[in-house]
Amino acid sequence: MQGSPISPLLSNVYLHPFDVELTGRGYRLVRYCDDFLITARSRPEAEAALNAAARALASRRLKLSRDKTRIVAPGEPFEFLGYQFTAEGRVLPPPSLPAVVAERMIAFANRHAARGSAKLKSTTRKTTDFVSRIKDRLRKR
Numbered sequence: 001m002q003g004s005p006i007s008p009l010l011s012n013v014y015l016h017p018f019d020v021e022l023t024g025r026g027y028r029l030v031r032y033c034d035d036f037l038i039t040a041r042s043r044p045e046a047e048a049a050l051n052a053a054a055r056a057l058a059s060r061r062l063k064l065s066r067d068k069t070r071i072v073a074p075g076e077p078f079e080f081l082g083y084q085f086t087a088e089g090r091v092l093p094p095p096s097l098p099a100v101v102a103e104r105m106i107a108f109a110n111r112h113a114a115r116g117s118a119k120l121k122s123t124t125r126k127t128t129d130f131v132s133r134i135k136d137r138l139r140k141r
Contacts, residue, residue, distance in 0.1 A: 008033045014060065021056045022049075030080075037080055046071045091134050 011033045022029045027049050028039045038053065040046035050071065054064050072078045075087050082094035093102065 018053075018056045018060060021059075022052060025052055027052065032081055035081055043071065043073075089133075090137065092137065 015031065015034065019029060019031060022038065030037050030039075036053075038046070038049040040049050050064075050069070057063060077087050078085050082096070084092040084094075086092065
């Protein structure tokens with residue numbers, strides 16, 4: 001089934017209990033289909049999250065790919081879903097991202113920024129700067 005159009009839906013349905021378990025334990029999880037990352041404040045917390053993820057997946061009869069799984073220190077670059085996260089905090093879209101998609105992403109971000117201006121005022125400066133850097137980077141493509 002991997003690679004078929006229904007594969008993302010099936011993986012999201014099958015892995016929902018995984019999401020519930022990890023977020024219920026207080027871990028900050030980002031998952032898209034069968035790819036995920038967990039943010040942590042320290043190396044011991046990251047190791048505990050890795051062990052919790054491995055146990056949660058094992059309960060679903062799945063196991064982590066040791067080739068793709070690693071702990072990344074703050075400031076160390078990494079890739080997730082084709083996006084490059086640099087040591088400087090920049091996010092670089094994959095080179096294969098068509099310009100029209102980049103423009104739509106910018107338009108989407110602008111619409112939500114306009115709708116939620118009151119919410120944006122309450123967000124941290126760091127988050128606002130992060131969104132601005134993504135929009136600027138996409139415009140340069």
